[in-house]
Structure formats: structure tokens, C-alpha cells
Amino acid sequence: MAANNRRMSGKKGAQVGSGGQRRRGLEGKGPTPPAEMRKGHKKNRVATSKAKQTARRPAPKGRGGKSTSELVVGRNPVVEALREGVPANTLYVQQFIDNDERVREALQLVGERGGIHLMEAPRPELDRMTNGLNHQGLVLQIPPYEYAHPDDLAAAAYDAGEDPLIVALDGVTDPRNLGAVVRSVSAFGGHGVVVPERRAAGMTAGAWKTSAGTAARTPVARATNLTRTLEAYKKAGIVVVGLAADGDGEIAELAALEGPVVIVVGSEGKGLSRLVGETCDFRVRIPMPGGAESLNAGVAAGVVLYEAARRRA
Template sequence: MAGNSQRRNRRNPGSKKGASVGTGGHSRKALQGKGPTPPGEERKGHPKQRAANAALKRERDAKARAGMRRAGGGGRGGRGGAGSAELVFGRNSVVEALQGDVPANALYVQQFIDTDDRVRDAFQAANDRGIPLMEAPRPQLDQMTGGMNHQGLVLQVPPYEYAHPEDLLDEAADSGRDALIVALDGVTDSRNLGAVVRSAAAFGAHGVVIPERRAAGMTAGAWKTSSGAAARLPVARATNLTRALEAYQKAGLMVVGLAADGEAEIGDLEALTGPVVIVAGSEGKGLSRLVSETCDLRVRIPMSGLTESLNAGVAAGVVLYEAARLRAKVG
């Protein structure tokens, strides 16, 4: 019946207007299917994609920071734990470390840093030594330094490779001279350690021994104070200093401790002419009880009554000079 057909969208075959059922268009006007809906991780702006990108960024940041974090501590040139890298930060500190030949793996530079003479000096020193420059955003440097004022420069110092106390005996044997070793008991100032290393190298010692715990380690500050001597003289770390001294005694070395109330003075001390370990304690507490009891002899440095004690760096330097003088006279 006219006007009552169930077919919709009919058109005259000769007409160019109106919809056509089921064609989807022709040629260039044909409709293209979009295929299956992609997973959320691949859809721009989807919550799953944002979560995946955030996880990828965290992974990249973790890899970038690997080996750069200190095990603990803070401030400029703080000391990390055994086997950890150290960070030196702040423009003056970084420049001094680079110019002092402190070993370094990389110099991290803040993006868009405001340059001054110190920044240029740091770039020049790093370039001269072949140290790679790594650009990093400020938030990353803030995280690396624990929020301290890094001023846009962070220097990564590799962990120091300590010798074993027995290695110092091998050093002495290879030199053909009687062993001359310095041991430090409870010295916590890295600058004192660096000064002792410098004096030990200057007066012909075969190495320095330090305890593993409650003592200064070979940090950037110690390297700088040693004025390059740390690259030539081995520093050994002992798990137990008393046992290390006992092992030296069994190897034929005399253990001489420095103490304000020592029973002998260092002047013309015959013990310094043979195989010897010179033990210096901290300025405040001196030698610990066990180390003091282990010493074969305790000696004092004669001083005026106005001065009670010397720090470990100065005291060790005085005794090492005396040892070198007496050894030169003997042989």
C-alpha cells in the first residue's frame, strides 16, 4: 500500500541524494574501521597510561642514581659506608676537590645553571682530567644531596680501595727496608688522616692502618689533605686494630704507642730504627685501653708545659721524622 512500506531510506536509483542502506560509502568516501580498542596503557591520557609512564620514569631515575647515593651522613664531602660512593657538593668544595686531584667518576651539573668563575673552573678542571659532565634537573640533585645546598654542582667520588694490613708487610719486603707502618686508633677527623698519609709518604713509611669502625676513612677531605700522597701510599683497614697489631708483633715488628704519659721519649729511640708500627690515638682520648696494653712500648713527645697534646697528624709527623733521621744514621 502506498506510503505504508516497511523499507526505510529508499531512494530512486537515479537520484544522488539520500542515504543508502549498508554501503558505508564508496572509493575515497568509504568508511575505514578502527580495529579493536587498544589497551589502556597505549591510550593517550588514559589513567593506566599515566601510571605506566610514572613507573617507567621512577625506574629510569633509580638507575641514574645507582651508585650515587651515600650510605649516610650529610654535608659537604660526607662519608658513606664501605663500598659506597661519596658526594662532594657546593661550588667551592667541588672546585677544591677537582683541583686537589681527588678521584671522581662524574660531575653532575644542574640544568640551566647560572655560571660564575667557580663553575667555569669546575668545568675546566673536569675537562682537563677527563671527568664526564652529567646534566641533571635540580630535583634530582636535591634528592642526591638530601636537600643540602649543592649550588648546582655535585661531584661523585668512587669508594676508596683499602689494602689489607698484611699487604703493608709485603710493601716493606718489596722495598728491601725494615717495615715502617703507622696505625691510627680512634682518629675521626679525615683531615688528620690525610695529614698522616702525607707525612707517612714523605718519611718513607710503607702504609697506614685504620680501624674499620669509629674512625675516619679515605674521604674526599682526606684525599685533598694528603696532597696526592693517598695515590702513592696504601691505606689498610683492619676489622680489629688490636688483632692487627698482634699480627704485626708475630711478624717481628715492634709496636710503639704515642702517649702523653709514655715511659720513654722519642729522642734517639732505638726501637724506631728496626721494623716498627707507630700507633697514634685521638687528641682527646689518646690510645684506647686494649691498644695501649698491646703496645710493646709507649713513648711521649717532649713539649713545653703550655701544650698538653698534639693532634694525630702533627704527632705522627714528628715521630716519623725522628724515625727517618735515625734510620738514615744507621744505614
């Protein structure tokens, strides 16, 4: 019996009470993480140092035609932004993060897209970057959006031998509405969108997502003063059409859609502001036999752009 006991307690073969540890040991630990996330690797040390410097650096202030950098915070928002192709320059990953499928997908998407830096950072640094938001160990940095100049939109249309078809937004503050308008402009052959510099939605991650990638080919311009920008368009021979519930006529009756035109869409609640409304050459309404009082900016712009594209075809 002593010999048998010695044989059973040897290093080879299964042992009593192992609980399947040897079997689990054969399952592997998954794919090798990127060098930036492997503790002790040179790239990990460099990435950690850069993350600390970035976290301590104050966010840039918007100036001229550039917005500020934006942070997308949390595992689900980060993964959704990467899926939708939202431009990004850096993904920050918390050190010793619990590796679930969302973290793995985020790392995989970054690897597939390329051009996005991957940096590992201690939790206190990410807390500082996000002002204490629940980042769940993932923070995606969106670079500043490069806005076009309003004059560029008309110039690009004329260079292509086409009459400008532009949408201007007055008092629209929801980035998802902006993204929807950008998507409609792209779908119906428009040449861009103009937004005011203040008290208006900008090209955030939310706007990029709603645009479904069309923001990459449809320019958004930012106007210091929307009224003056519309007046400049009028001097250049472009008709300015405002959408208003109390408009003088219906959109289907407007022949101006066949030529160079700027369509101005106000907010769902307040509509066009007084000065912008007075600047418009025409104020027209969208007929709604169903009885709805108003449409949001994205839907309203889509209806008018379809009518314009139909006439131009």
C-alpha cells in the same frame, strides 16, 4: 626629510636608541659548552637519562675493603676537590645553571683531567641525590676507596728490601688528620697507614685534599679489629710503639725506630684506647718543653716519622 627618515630607519647602520646592543652582540657568548650540556644534543639526552637513573639508585653499602661512594656538594667544595686532584668519576651539573666563574672552572678542570663523566641533571634529581643539601647546581661523585689489607703494607716494605715503617691510628675521627698522617708517611718514607673499620676517619674527599695528592701513592689499610692487627704485626717481628702522654720514655731514646716498627697514634683528647695501649711493646711520649698538653694526630705522627727517618738514614 622623508627620504632622510627612511634612510635612518633602514636595516644597516646604527639606530637611534639601540643602547649599544650591536656592540654587546659582538662580544660573543664564551666557549661552546660540552656536548653533554647542549640541550637537544644526543649526548645531553644520554647524560640526563643516566643522571636520573643514578639519582634514583640507592647508595652502595661498604663491604670488605671498599668504602661507599661519596658526594661533594656545592660550587666551592667541588672546585676545590677538582683542584686538589681528588679522584672523581662523575660531575653532575644542574640544567639551566647560572654560569659563573666557579662553574666554568669546574668544567675546565674536568675537561683537562679526563676520565670524569659530565652529566646534566634537573634540579629535583640533584635534590634527591643530596637529600636536599644546598648543592648550587654542582655535585661531584667520588668513587669508593680501595683499602689495602694491613698485611700488604709490611709485605710491600719487605719486597722493597726495607724494614716496615707503618702508622696505625686509634680513635682518630677527623679525615683531615688522616690526610695529614698520609702526607707525613709519604714524606718520610713510610709504607702506609692502618685505620680501624669502625669509629674512625676514612679516606673521604677531605682526607684526600689534606694529603695533597700523596694518598695516590701511600696505601691506607683498614683493620676489622685494630688490636688483633697489631698482635699479628708483633708475631711477624714488627715492634709496636704507642704514643702516650704518660709514656715510660721519650721518643728520642727508642732504638726500635731503626727497625721494623708500627707507630700507634691515638686521638688528641682520649689518647690510646686501653686494649691498644696494652698491646704496644713500648709506650713513649714526645717531649714538649713549651707546655702543650697534647698534639693532634697529624703533627704527632710527623714528629715521630721524622725521628725514624733520621735514624734510618
